[in-house]
Amino acid sequence: MNKLALFDCDGTLVDSQANICAAVEEAFALHGVAIPERAAIRRIVGLSLVEAMRGLLPAAGDAQHRAMAEDYKLAFQRMRATGALADEPLFEGMIAALDAIEADGWVLGVATGKSDRGLAHVLDLHGIRQRFVTLQTADRHPSKPHPSMIALAMAEAGATPETTVMIGDTSYDMLMGRNAGTRALGVAWGYHPAAELIACGAHAVAERVADLPGLMRG
Incomplete structure (x- = not known):
């Protein structure tokens, strides 16, 4: 797997x-x-x-x-x-973190409340769409924290709950991971506070992007 x-x-x-x-x-x-x-x-x-x-x-x-x-x-x-969209930058150090995670033998996927079009736009903007083997969006699934996105992502990636980690910045991500039976790894640079992520089931919270690869091994 x-x-x-x-x-x-x-x-x-x-x-x-x-x-x-x-x-x-x-x-x-x-x-x-x-x-x-x-x-x-x-x-x-x-x-x-x-x-x-x-x-x-x-x-x-x-x-x-x-x-x-x-x-x-x-x-x-x-x-x-109209060209009015603001930049949607990758968080600093994300490419290096993705490189390290892939080097450790992980395949990558995305589970997001964005639409297919919105996700494709941002991934193409940063030239990283090809890195992800499964892309799950709100166009085909119930809203988080329903586990549907994770279930289909695992099926497409050939993974199981025991070999999957859901990584996100909100309580909805942590609850979705828990509902799917996977590990849930929070990140502290997003939109919900770290204490809330822990309260909603995060196994750990990465304080910095550079911490992600090491926490994945834990």
């Missing part, structure tokens, strides 16, 4: 909060509702869009949540078409 290192994207591989916050703010403005603080928006990064809107505006109904999710997508598309 292969060893699978399954990464979240936003807040784990790349810092994409500026674009996510801008798209959420535009969607809320279009619906004439109070725009949430950016700290609140960062809290829902990683969820599927409808779940994210539900989390930010719980008093609204399902139809409005779905409409706002569509407006979020349209806002992102407009930003991309």
Whole structure:
């Protein structure tokens, strides 16, 4: 069986909060509702869009949540078409960490709340899409922390729960890993605090990107 290192994207591989916050703010403005603080928006990064809107505006109904999710997508598309997207940089040291993890015999995958299109864009931007043997997105799965993404990723990568590590920056990632029966490794440079990751089941939390390969061996 292969060893699978399954990464979240936003807040784990790349810092994409500026674009996510801008798209959420535009969607809320279009619906004439109070725009949430950016700290609140960062809290829902990683969820599927409808779940994210539900989390930010719980008093609204399902139809409005779905409409706002569509407006979020349209806002992102407009930003991309007009060149208004902010940079979504890889966190410093990530390429070296991926190199070291692969050298230790792991195959790589992604499990993200992004769409197929959004994930392809960011991976192609950094020239790393070919490194990942399995790409799981919100287009084909229930929202995190449902374990569906991990289950299909393991099937595609030839891995088992015992040989898989879910790596992410949010409580949703840690709970998804636990729900799938895998190890869960948190990262401290993303959008949820390390203490929350531990409380939600992280086996360990990497304080720096350079710590990832060593924690994978643990």
